[in-house]
Amino acid sequence: MKAVWIARSVREQVGSHRALVAAAAATFCLLAVAAGGAKLGTKTAARWRAFAGQNVHVIAYLADDTDGERALGLAQILGRSATVAQATVLDPAEAFARLETSAVGAGVAPKTLENLEPTYFPRSIEIRLAPAPDLADRAALLAIRLREVPGIAQVDAMTSGLARLALWIDLGRRLGQGMLVALALVTLVALVAVFMRSRTTARQRSLVLAQLGDTATGIRLPTCLWMAAAALLGSGVGALLLRFAWRPLLSRLERSLGIVSTLAPPLLNPREVEIGLALVLLLGLFMGYFAAPLPRASDHA
Amino acid sequence: MDDHKVSRLQLLAYDRPVLWLDGVSCQRNGSAVLDSATLGVANGELIVIEGSTASGKSTLLEVAAIARAPDRGAVWFAGRNTTTLQRASLPFVRRNIGYCAAEPLLLVDRSVLANIMLALAIRGDSPKAAESAAREALTLVHASDLADRKVTSLSTGQKRLVALARAVAGPPPVVIADEPAALGGEEGRTVAVSALLAARSLGAAVLCGTSDTALADQVVRAGGRRIHLAQGRIVGTPAVELVPSLASAVGRKREIERKGLPPHIEHGEETIAIPPATKGPR
Numbered sequence: 336m337k338a339v340w341i342a343r344s345v346r347e348q349v350g351s352h353r354a355l356v357a358a359a360a361a362t363f364c365l366l367a368v369a370a371g372g373a374k375l376g377t378k379t380a381a382r383w384r385a386f387a388g389q390n391v392h393v394i395a396y397l398a399d400d401t402d403g404e405r406a407l408g409l410a411q412i413l414g415r416s417a418t419v420a421q422a423t424v425l426d427p428a429e430a431f432a433r434l435e436t437s438a439v440g441a442g443v444a445p446k447t448l449e450n451l452e453p454t455y456f457p458r459s460i461e462i463r464l465a466p467a468p469d470l471a472d473r474a475a476l477l478a479i480r481l482r483e484v485p486g487i488a489q490v491d492a493m494t495s496g497l498a499r500l501a502l503w504i505d506l507g508r509r510l511g512q513g514m515l516v517a518l519a520l521v522t523l524v525a526l527v528a529v530f531m532r533s534r535t536t537a538r539q540r541s542l543v544l545a546q547l548g549d550t551a552t553g554i555r556l557p558t559c560l561w562m563a564a565a566a567l568l569g570s571g572v573g574a575l576l577l578r579f580a581w582r583p584l585l586s587r588l589e590r591s592l593g594i595v596s597t598l599a600p601p602l603l604n605p606r607e608v609e610i611g612l613a614l615v616l617l618l619g620l621f622m623g624y625f626a627a628p629l630p631r632a633s634d635h636a
Numbered sequence: 637m638d639d640h641k642v643s644r645l646q647l648l649a650y651d652r653p654v655l656w657l658d659g660v661s662c663q664r665n666g667s668a669v670l671d672s673a674t675l676g677v678a679n680g681e682l683i684v685i686e687g688s689t690a691s692g693k694s695t696l697l698e699v700a701a702i703a704r705a706p707d708r709g710a711v712w713f714a715g716r717n718t719t720t721l722q723r724a725s726l727p728f729v730r731r732n733i734g735y736c737a738a739e740p741l742l743l744v745d746r747s748v749l750a751n752i753m754l755a756l757a758i759r760g761d762s763p764k765a766a767e768s769a770a771r772e773a774l775t776l777v778h779a780s781d782l783a784d785r786k787v788t789s790l791s792t793g794q795k796r797l798v799a800l801a802r803a804v805a806g807p808p809p810v811v812i813a814d815e816p817a818a819l820g821g822e823e824g825r826t827v828a829v830s831a832l833l834a835a836r837s838l839g840a841a842v843l844c845g846t847s848d849t850a851l852a853d854q855v856v857r858a859g860g861r862r863i864h865l866a867q868g869r870i871v872g873t874p875a876v877e878l879v880p881s882l883a884s885a886v887g888r889k890r891e892i893e894r895k896g897l898p899p900h901i902e903h904g905e906e907t908i909a910i911p912p913a914t915k916g917p918r
Contacts, residue, residue: 337757337760337762339762339763340757340763343757343763347746347750351745351746352745539741539743539744540743542741543741543742543743543754544754544758545727545730546701546703546730546735546737546741547730547731547754547755547758548726548727548728548729548730548731548732548733548758548759549727549731549758550724550727550728551724551727553727553758
């Protein structure tokens with residue numbers, strides 16, 4: 336069959352089965368959102384882990400008689416430890432400035448900190464631990480050791496906050512996984528339904544075309560083409576949804592969880608989008624191919 | 637039924653018909669519905685196969701239309717044994733046969749015109765030529781007013797008319813119609829016969845099956861040949877009349893025996909080298 340007839344057949348099939356084509360496009364959109372969401376979820380989990388790592392601090396408050404040189408020496412010794420990523424001496428003004436930054440990031444009104452004096456904060460060593468799965472235990476152990484060190488008045492391992500954060504992250508991960516599994520199941524059911532419906536509508540058409548002497552390519556190509564077009568359209572819409580909706584949603588979620596990160600929320604990069612679209616396009620062609628069955632009973636051989 | 641058998645040499649010798657059923661047999665549920673049927677249809681010939689219900693007409697026509705494979709025997713189309721062709725090659729044979737089945741297969745979600753144009757599209761016509769030929773075919777069956785209607789809105793009789801129009805549209809080299817005038821009464825018979833005659837006048841070989849004696853009589857009056865089918869067997873017709881030019885073939889056979897085979901035919905070859913006929917005589 337000539338290309339003009341193939342194009343005509345595609346147009347007629349789309350016109351005759353608008354609801355099916357729309358359902359197919361919606362299903363491929365769902366698939367794109369599920370697959371893209373899984374990828375973004377992985378990126379977000381990495382971001383949250385990084386955030387947790389950045390914010391696992393053990394604060395060692397120095398005694399009043401500990402001079403600057405002694406404080407610097409202590410920070411250098413701690414910095415050499417394998418479990419410590421960084422140890423920094425903070426003077427009261429710097430500690431206050433950091434508190435202000437965090438408060439603004441968390442949405443706390445600046446007025447709340449108005450009455451605080453920078454000198455309220457004692458000199459301290461801020462110890463950032465190297466990222467690891469057992470940060471809470473490590474922080475607690477380090478705190479016990481630091482309390483024995485002369486010149487250190489008090490140690491705050493921030494274990495309660497850390498445990499709470501780990502709990503939130505774990506809960507978020509589980510919720511995300513659950514939602515993703517549910518979405519994947521819904522997508523799978525929708526894909527199977529679209530495939531079966533397409534097969535039913537294509538069966539009678541295949542019988543007629545085979546009787547008229549159309550080739551296997553002529554019988555299958557129009558269904559392949561409209562299914563591929565629906566796949567491309569649906570997955571394109573899915574990619575756009577993720578592009579424009581993911582960041583606001585994630586920002587809102589992070590704000591509600593109290594996660595403040597200097598890193599921008601993750602997005603799918605163009606390469607990932609291209610690969611995703613190509614894969615969905617292939618799936619559309621594959622489904623279209625098998626949705627148009629060739630009649631067997633009436634064939635020779 | 638051995639008198640229906642034609643030897644290999646005879647096949648090579650006579651002017652070959654465009655469609656030739658060679659000792660075709662079919663079974664259904666263990667019993668024979670078609671038994672060693674041999675029949676040839678030449679270009680421009682009109683044959684009506686008359687037989688009562690369950691005489692094997694539809695099976696014979698299905699086999700002739702390459703819509704069903706015979707259990708035994710061979711179906712030759714333009715010198716090619718279709719029973720030995722690869723599956724992928726069969727569509728190229730089928731598109732040269734306009735087949736109006738007893739239960740017509742139409743695309744229900746398309747218009748009548750689109751259904752007829754589809755057959756022409758598969759044969760390679762341009763959309764413009766296909767539309768023109770489809771409208772002509774609808775005029776032939778007196779159904780021009782149905783052109784833009786959806787198939788779902790048609791009655792069974794109208795669907796048969798549309799299927800007949802699709803079969804004769806073009807026309808293809810071979811037109812096969814199974815009960816083309818069923819449900820149509822006297823007017824239906826006239827319409828069906830005139831459509832088949834129009835296809836024949838353009839060079840198509842026409843094979844028509846019916847249990848309606850009145851229709852068969854009309855076909856014969858119009859210059860067609862009548863063949864009787866009973867219990868899956870062709871009866872009352874000598875083998876020499878079943879294949880056109882068989883009588884002259886006997887003469888040619890004798891000539892070949894004297895002078896040898898024509899240069900393009902070799903002894904022992906299973907097939908005959910004939911250019912493929914993928915386009916109708918239009």
